[in-house]
Amino acid sequence: MTAQAAHDPSMSSYYVTDAFYRALVEQFSDWQRDELAIADPAERDRFRMLIEREARLLDQLAFDEWLAMYAPECIYWVPASPEAGDPRREVAISFDDRRRMEDRIFRLRTGYAWSQAPKSRTVRMVSNVEVFAAAGEGVRMVRSNFLISEFRPDGVRFLSGFNGHRFVADRGRWLIAVRQVNLIDCDQNLRNPSIVI
Amino acid sequence: MLDKINVTPARNASNRYDWDELVQEDRVHRLIYTDPAIFEAEMTQIFGAVWVYVGHESQIARNDDFITTRLGLRPIILLRDSQGVIRALFNRCTHRGTTLCRKDKGSARTFTCPYHGWSYLNSGKLRAVPWPDGYACDFKDAKYNVAQVPRVESYRGFIFGTLNLDAPPLLDYLGGIAKPIDEWLDRQPKGRIAVCEANRLKFKGNWKLAYDNSGDGYHVVFSHRSLLEMENRQADVANKGMSYYKSSPDTSPMYMAYMGNGHHFKDKRPAIEKRAGGLWAVEGPAPGTEHYQEELRRRYGGKADDILDLASSEPVNINVFPNFSLLGNHIQVFEPVSVDETNVTWYGTAVVDEDGALGGAVDTINTLRMRTMEQFPNFGEVDDLANFEEIQRGLACLEDEWIYMHRGLGIPDRVKTDANGVIMAPATDEAFMREYIKEWKRLMKAKPNIAVKREP
Numbered sequence: 001m002t003a004q005a006a007h008d009p010s011m012s013s014y015y016v017t018d019a020f021y022r023a024l025v026e027q028f029s030d031w032q033r034d035e036l037a038i039a040d041p042a043e044r045d046r047f048r049m050l051i052e053r054e055a056r057l058l059d060q061l062a063f064d065e066w067l068a069m070y071a072p073e074c075i076y077w078v079p080a081s082p083e084a085g086d087p088r089r090e091v092a093i094s095f096d097d098r099r100r101m102e103d104r105i106f107r108l109r110t111g112y113a114w115s116q117a118p119k120s121r122t123v124r125m126v127s128n129v130e131v132f133a134a135a136g137e138g139v140r141m142v143r144s145n146f147l148i149s150e151f152r153p154d155g156v157r158f159l160s161g162f163n164g165h166r167f168v169a170d171r172g173r174w175l176i177a178v179r180q181v182n183l184i185d186c187d188q189n190l191r192n193p194s195i196v197i
Numbered sequence: 198m199l200d201k202i203n204v205t206p207a208r209n210a211s212n213r214y215d216w217d218e219l220v221q222e223d224r225v226h227r228l229i230y231t232d233p234a235i236f237e238a239e240m241t242q243i244f245g246a247v248w249v250y251v252g253h254e255s256q257i258a259r260n261d262d263f264i265t266t267r268l269g270l271r272p273i274i275l276l277r278d279s280q281g282v283i284r285a286l287f288n289r290c291t292h293r294g295t296t297l298c299r300k301d302k303g304s305a306r307t308f309t310c311p312y313h314g315w316s317y318l319n320s321g322k323l324r325a326v327p328w329p330d331g332y333a334c335d336f337k338d339a340k341y342n343v344a345q346v347p348r349v350e351s352y353r354g355f356i357f358g359t360l361n362l363d364a365p366p367l368l369d370y371l372g373g374i375a376k377p378i379d380e381w382l383d384r385q386p387k388g389r390i391a392v393c394e395a396n397r398l399k400f401k402g403n404w405k406l407a408y409d410n411s412g413d414g415y416h417v418v419f420s421h422r423s424l425l426e427m428e429n430r431q432a433d434v435a436n437k438g439m440s441y442y443k444s445s446p447d448t449s450p451m452y453m454a455y456m457g458n459g460h461h462f463k464d465k466r467p468a469i470e471k472r473a474g475g476l477w478a479v480e481g482p483a484p485g486t487e488h489y490q491e492e493l494r495r496r497y498g499g500k501a502d503d504i505l506d507l508a509s510s511e512p513v514n515i516n517v518f519p520n521f522s523l524l525g526n527h528i529q530v531f532e533p534v535s536v537d538e539t540n541v542t543w544y545g546t547a548v549v550d551e552d553g554a555l556g557g558a559v560d561t562i563n564t565l566r567m568r569t570m571e572q573f574p575n576f577g578e579v580d581d582l583a584n585f586e587e588i589q590r591g592l593a594c595l596e597d598e599w600i601y602m603h604r605g606l607g608i609p610d611r612v613k614t615d616a617n618g619v620i621m622a623p624a625t626d627e628a629f630m631r632e633y634i635k636e637w638k639r640l641m642k643a644k645p646n647i648a649v650k651r652e653p
């Protein structure tokens with residue numbers, strides 16, 4: 001039993017430990033390897049559908065359903081450099097654990113998040129979904145490209161990049177343990193990055 | 198060698214306006230935020246004429262290290278040359294004007310222009326020109342060496358540059374603001390920090406909107422209401438983060454001190470219990486908070502509170518005119534892009550502990566510090582920037598000309614000047630805005646002695 005198991009990860013943060021960071025950096029260092037790619041169409045379809053669903057829920061601002069797609073001990077990680085960097089030594093654009101993901105949603109719902117007043121309207125395209133095997137039977141790494149069209153009152157802009165999803169099997173479902181959002185302009189000055197990307 | 202500057206476009210704008218009409222005691226005219234000609238003049242009168250922050254020594258730690266940055270709009274290569282001299286080279290080939298370096302950072306003894314292959318030592322000296330037989334000139338003439346900022350000085354790792362030969366030494370320019378900078382550094386082991394990655398943001402608005410806000414204690418509970426509600430959503434007692442603003446901040450022990458030369462200091466430390474762990478006690482929740490707090494307490498016992506304070510946001514805003522702020526654990530840099538666009542970059546800083554004063558806790562505390570530093574740019578700054586953009590939009594009302602900054606003005610005994618000339622006011626007053634904009638006005642009228650330097 002992990003230390004966190006005794007605690008509600010929405011209320012306190014016990015799982016973000018040195019060991020957790022070490023594993024995270026390792027898991028996201030060398031995973032897009034041809035020899036690990038899974039060609040089975042059914043398997044690829046399964047994860048493509050999950051990623052499409054996540055994109056839709058975010059477009060619909062259906063945040064409770066979105067959060068439910070994540071494992072209790074999860075990370076939403078938007079690195080600030082193209083090589084992603086080591087989050088122990090660098091700030092990220094965002095590096096949220098479960099509680100901070102819920103903080104993020106809480107803030108957006110206060111009615112006082114001026115950067116989202118009015119709320120952005122978004123549509124997300126996801127494509128180029130590739131599924132990779134990873135150490136451990138119940139784990140998959142999935143790479144997909146995204147293009148977010150974001151409308152705010154002064155126009156439409158585009159955010160693009162690729163997502164690295166780490167899925168874990170949990171009682172017959174696949175939950176998102178980590179999503180690493182790699183914006184192509186992550187190391188540039190960004191205007192109003194206040195949506196969940 | 199110093200170049201005489203032949204054409205200064207800014208002079209034209211400087212003469213075009215009645216600056217005393219635009220900047221009055223209690224208000225300023227919208228044009229100072231909206232007029233492209235004023236912006237162009239500022240690039241010389243302000244960003245050429247005073248000491249401007251260009252980078253931190255830890256970003257160019259070894260000889261031959263460089264970063265690319267800007268001085269106003271001028272692209273700059275900030276580097277430590279092969280002899281260890283810190284220089285700010287114009288990122289511009291003397292031949293045809295091409296930028297010499299297109300990387301954000303790296304290490305290089307020479308820079309070779311991609312266009313025609315002219316190459317330069319990192320001292321700025323011309324090294325070689327392809328097929329020199331085709332030239333009648335003497336390439337030993339200093340005018341072919343890369344132009345560089347004539348004065349570059351550091352204060353405790355923070356590097357500033359100016360083109361103004363008549364500017365006072367950096368330390369004199371900093372004046373009273375050097376003390377809060379010292380205190381900000383000296384809470385770290387050996388008074389040192391290292392710059393790490395950044396939260397890089399921008400907004401569609403004039404750069405002064407960010408500087409106006411830098412010491413503003415009036416906006417906090419309004420502009421940051423969502424953040425305050427967020428970080429206290431689980432607290433038994435709602436005292437996390439900037440909660441000390443909530444009850445009558447006008448009479449709080451926090452204060453604002455205007456230090457001259459456009460610099461000001463908002464000190465919120467008096468609102469926090471002064472004890473080991475006092476800062477940590479009000480730090481909002483971050484990833485790893487509970488785990489690391491317990492681990493450090495287990496490992497370090499009573500010393501853990503001091504260590505945890507290093508992962509906590511230092512409650513100060515130290516603002517050095519025109520583009521540099523220390524706040525929390527961030528170095529915030531304002532970078533004008535155009536009259537209505539500004540980059541606001543929040544560089545993270547890490548604790549450095551080569552002597553082991555923290556007993557091996559440095560990596561742990563930096564890990565936690567990265568997460569606490571991400572909070573404000575994610576959940577606070579974005580709302581400020583949205584409000585700055587909406588100011589810029591509101592200023593499109595041509596006929597509604599004035600912007601007020603008169604909070605605290607004219608109230609007896611409220612704004613005080615001490616024996617050193619430091620102007621003290623409640624943290625919620627706009628006294629610092631009035632004072633810095635007076636300095637801005639003085640600079641816009643001035644005749645700075647602008648030059649660039651070249652290696653002999």
